[in-house]
Amino acid sequence: MTRRGRRPAEEVRADILEAVGAILLSEGSANLTFERVSREASVSKTTLYKWWPSMGALALDGYFHAVEGTLAFPDTGDIRVDLISQLRAFGELMTRTPGGRVLTELIGRSQTDEDLAIAYRRLYSSQRRRLACERLRRAQEVGQIRSDVDLQIIVDQLWGAVYHRLLIPDEPVTDRFIDGLVTNLLDGVASRKA
Amino acid sequence: MTRRGRRPAEEVRADILEAVGAILLSEGSANLTFERVSREASVSKTTLYKWWPSMGALALDGYFHAVEGTLAFPDTGDIRVDLISQLRAFGELMTRTPGGRVLTELIGRSQTDEDLAIAYRRLYSSQRRRLACERLRRAQEVGQIRSDVDLQIIVDQLWGAVYHRLLIPDEPVTDRFIDGLVTNLLDGVASRKA
Known part of the structure; x- marks a missing residue:
């Protein structure tokens, strides 16, 4: 039984930050979009927008955790x-x-x-x-x-x-x-x- | 007899830098344009473009002299x-x-x-x-x-x-x-x- 839609918020958050950090440290910020993060972390864009008001905020949060x-x-x-x-x-x-x-x-x-x-x-x-x-x-x-x-x-x-x-x-x-x-x-x- | 058109280059240059510096230190960079500098320093825009390839270069040169x-x-x-x-x-x-x-x-x-x-x-x-x-x-x-x-x-x-x-x-x-x-x-x- 998959519980993908019910993962605990903290786990989802960690996955998102990890995906963002990995992109930033390997490619830089040019290819970082809400679209891509949504896909790579298997999370809706609505969730992303809810937690991070802007791509800058999401990038900074992901970067902090990555380094x-x-x-x-x-x-x-x-x-x-x-x-x-x-x-x-x-x-x-x-x-x-x-x-x-x-x-x-x-x-x-x-x-x-x-x-x-x-x-x-x-x-x-x-x-x-x-x-x-x-x-x-x-x-x-x-x-x-x-x-x-x-x-x-x-x-x-x-x-x-x-x-x-x-x-x-x-x-x-x-x-x-x-x-x-x-x-x-x-x-x-x-x-x-x- | 006015010799405005024949001022020595160094004098013209100093006038331009002074005009730019005065604008930057009193108003900031928002209102700095080649147009305005041309008018305030009584110099053609062609001269400005010849000496400074960009507004950034002109601003920096003016700023350095002003401070x-x-x-x-x-x-x-x-x-x-x-x-x-x-x-x-x-x-x-x-x-x-x-x-x-x-x-x-x-x-x-x-x-x-x-x-x-x-x-x-x-x-x-x-x-x-x-x-x-x-x-x-x-x-x-x-x-x-x-x-x-x-x-x-x-x-x-x-x-x-x-x-x-x-x-x-x-x-x-x-x-x-x-x-x-x-x-x-x-x-x-x-x-x-x-």
Whole structure:
């Protein structure tokens, strides 16, 4: 007995997000349509429209779930090592898969599309900020990051600095760049006076 | 005797850039047209098309010249003080004048318009990078920044971090944020071990 029409909502939702994420990371966003997602996830377009008000919102939700594993924050107990490995994984994703272009195009469109900008922050960037801050907070708790530092600013000086090179590519995103970001920020760039 | 038709090219060029910059910083880019610039700078549209292949290129060139003074890099001899005052001026310009939206919209469009992306880098961002690095290099020469630091990465961790908040506004650009950027990067965020 097939119960396809009665699958639990959470299961249907997971199937949809998986289908969207797979398309985005393998092909980019050009071929992403409600039609195709409906077909690949065996779900009606009405359901899609009900849960996601726009293709941008659906794409962002699918993207977030698709990259969650790749962009997970390791915790080996050494914040320096963990930041470098997470940021290198992020750099790889953004420069070596269609996922990078998906995100920079969404950020680009969100400059003139306020609904998309809100969806971007709600479904993607604020979630990524939260996850980064959780890892940074543990480093602060064990005394690896000074207690007076605003962790949100660290997000801008690490991941934000990578986005800067992705969005305005005067300079490339390389492992050397990523290592430099972490070293500069943890150790400081000012000369140590006696 | 009027010599309007024979003004030296450099003078005409300066008039055009000034007209474009004034429009962008007071009104934004919505009303910027070749027609209007032609009228306000008393120059033929043919001349405009000859010097600037697109409105994006003309806007970027005008913008760069319009903000050059506001965004000048002071040199009091103290890099910490100078970075904070330049970055605060930059934050002001980007959040309190139409100039901020002009730039974020151009960056947004440049994600899908390769000609605009090239113009953006050539006429704006690479020039701003060069000016920032000149000031940072002097700080490095007088021993205020460690000699092994890649100055280009500092640009991403200061100005790039500001752009990150402008383009993806999960968090605001405030003076407190700017001061934090400079303190974090110069002094480092890692706890000092004995």
